[in-house]
Amino acid sequence: MELSINPILLVASLMVASTPILLAAIGEMVVEKAGVLNLGVEGMMIVGAICGFAIAVETGSPAVGFVAAALGGAILSMLFGFLTQYLLSNQVATGLALTLFGLGLSSLMGQGYVGIKPPSTPKLDIPILGDIPVLGPMIFSHDLMVYISLAIVAGVWAFLKYTRGGLILRAVGESHDAAHALGYNVILVRLAAIGFGGACAGLGGAYLSLVRVPQWTEGMTAGAGWIALAIVVFASWRAGRVLLGAYLFGGITVLQLNLQAAGVAIPVELLSMSPYLITILVLVIISSDRNRAALNAPASLGRSFHASS
C-alpha cells in the first residue's frame, strides 16, 4: 500500500499533540528544580482537563476555561504543597495519592459533561507569517495556547538562568539547608514552584479536553502526566531539552498514528509503544554523560525540609 503522509499536516498536528505534555513537563521541571518531586502531575492534569472543560462549556469561552484549568491544577497542587511542606509527608507517596485522587475527583466532576462538545478554540490567523507557503500552515496557524506554551518554556529558561528569583529557586533545590542558613524562605519558594507546576499541568490537561480531543472522557489523560515526569528526568532538568523531548514524543505519536492509518505492515502494538520507547531512548543518549547529568539534578530533590537546626 502506498504511504500517504502529508509532512505539512504532520508537523502541524505534532505541535498540537505535544502541547499538553510540554505544558505539564515544563511546570514539573520548575517544581523539581526547587527540590520537590511531585508525582501527582497526572492527577493535576486531569483535574485541569475537567475544570477547563466544564467552565468553558458553562461560560462558552475557552479562554475562561483555560484560566479555570490553571486555577484547578494550582489548587490541587496546593493540597500536595500543604501536605509535603507543612506536614512533612513523604513526597512520593503523596504524589501518587494525588494522582489517584485527581482521577477520582475528575470523574465525579465530569459526570454531567460526558458526550458534550466544548466551544471551539479559535485558530489564530496570523497575517503575514501564516501566509508563508509550507511554513505558514505548519507553524503559524495554531491556536494561542500553542504559542503560550512555547512562551512559557522560553520564560522558564530565562527565569532560571538570568533572574535572582530563578537563582534562589535553584539554590533551594540544590541545598535547602544552605538556603535556609542564608535566610531564604525555603517553604515559600517551594510552594510557589508547586503552584506554578500545578497551573501548568492544569493548562496541559485543558488543552487535551478543549483542543486536542476535544471532548470529556474519564481518564482521558491516559498517562500523559507520567510521560511528562519521565521527560523532565531524561531532559536532565533543562528547558530546551524538555521542549525537544515533548515534541519528539508528540511527533512520534502522530507519525505512528499516521502509519497505522496508512496500514504499514508493522504490528500495531509496536507502533503504539514506539513514542515511549524512542523518546526515552533519545533523551537517555543525550544525557548519557552521567557526570554532566548529575550536575543538573537538583541535589535536594524529594527531600523534606524542616528548619530544626
Add this chain to the structure above:
Amino acid sequence: MTALLSVQGLRKAYPGVVANDDVSFTVGKGEVHALLGENGAGKSTLVKMVYGLVKPDEGQMIFNDGAYTPGSPHEARSTGIAMVFQHFSLFEALDVAENVALGMENPPPMRELAASIREVSETYGLPLDPSRLVGDLSAGERQRVEIIRCLLQDPKLLIMDEPTSVLTPQEVDILFETLRKLQAEGTSILYISHKLEEIRALCDGATILRLGKVVGSCDPREKSARELAEMMVGTELKSPAATRHELGDVALTLKNLSVNSSNPFGTSLKNVSFDVREGEVLGIGGVAGNGQDELLGALSGELKSVSDAVQLGGKPIGHLGPNQRRQLGVLAAPEERLGHAAAPDMSLVENAALSAWVRMGMVRNGFIDWAMARNFAEKVIDDYDVRTPGSANAARALSGGNLQKFVIGREILQKPNILIVNQPTWGVDASAAAAIRQAILDLAAGGAAVVCISQDLDELMEISNRFAALNEGRLSEPRPAQGLTIDEIGLMMGGAHGMEVAHIHEEEGAS
C-alpha cells in the same frame, strides 16, 4: 575599647535541652573575640541567635548602641553582621559568583559582581575564579567563597564558626593574615573554635562556654593552652598512652591503587601505595575532600579495584566486596556515623548484627541469631562505655560521641586483623575522643594493623607510628610521625594550595 555587640542574658531552650542559659559577653570595636567551648557547649546556637537564624527565648542584644533584635539573616546582614559557616552554606552545582550573590542583600548584575569578586579576592590574597563551580573547589577555596561573600558586604562584625577545621597549617596562617588585616581596618571578629593555640595567637578576648553557660572570660594571650583547656572541659584531661611494642610483618599493602570516585564532586585516587605492619598505626592526614572517603571505600571493599592493588599479607583482595573482606579480618569504620557507619532508624542490636554477623557467626541457615546479636551489642555498650538506655534504642537517638564509641567498639570487638577508621573522633567530646584513641592504640598493641584517616593533626601525631597525607587523591610517602614538624606536615598536605598572603597594607579596604 567601645562595645560593638553586647549580648545580655541570652537563653535558648529546645525540648529536653537548654542550649544557652544566661549568656552574656561583649565584642569591642576592632576586637577579635573568641567563643571557646567543646562540641555541644552551645557556641553554634549562640551565634545563630546573633545572626538571626534562631530567636532567643530571653535576653537582649545591643549593636552599635541600639537595640538589636534580628528576625532573619537578611536583617543581620543589613545591620552589618556577616557570617562564615562551619558547614559551608554553599551550593555545589552553582558557580562562585552565583553563590556570592545568594549571600548578598542587593547583588549587582553578574558581570559587575564577577569583577568585584576578582578585585576583593586579589586584595585579600584569596584568589578565586568567579565562574568556577563550587563543587569543583577544594575545601580551602570554598571557605574563600564564604569569606569573600562576607567581605563584599563591608561587615562591621564578622562571625567565623570553626573556620580552620578544613585548612592546612599554611592556609591557616594566610587566613590569619587576612583576619588581622580586617581587624586593622576596624572590623570586629567573633571567632568560634576549640583549637586553643589558634585562639591564643589571634584573639584579644575570649568567652568560654560549657554546657550552654558562660564559665569564664579571659585574655587568651595571658593564659596557657592547658589553662584554657581546663576551663573549657571543666576537668583535667587524660591523654592516651601508647605502649611500646614490636611491629610484626607487613599486614596490608596498597600497590598503585587507582579508583574513580562514585561521587561527581569526589576525588579519584591516583596511584596510592603504602604498607602497614602488624601492630602499627598509619595516620593519613589531609584536607577533607582530597580522597579520604574514596580511600576508606577502596580499603573496606565498597569501591572495588584491580585485585593486585590491595593485598592482605601478600594475597590480592582488591576485587572482594565488604563482606568477603570482613571474613578475612579487614574491618572499617567510616566517617559519616548516621547513614554510613550505622543505619539511623535501626536499633543498636540490628546495627551490631549488620556489620558483625559475618565474623561472629550470627547467621545460621539464613536465620539471624538475635540473642547472640543482642549479647554482642550489649558487650560493645559495656566495654566501650556507650551511654544509652538499652541496646533496643535506635542509633539516631545516641549522641555523636556515644554512637562513635559504639561504631568503633563494634569493629574492634570483632577482633580485626586490619582496621580502617575515618575521622574516629570527629564531633566527639574530649573525654570520649581520648577513650576512642586509647582503644585504637590498644588494638594496635594487640597486633592488628590500623589505618587512621583524620583531619585532626594533633590526633594523628598522638596515635600514629607513621604519617602520610592525601592531596588531590595522591598519597605522600609515609614518614615516621615522631619528629615531624607542623611545617613539614603542611607541605605534605599540599602547602597553601595557591593562596597568597594579603598584599595590600596601606590602601583603603576594598569593598
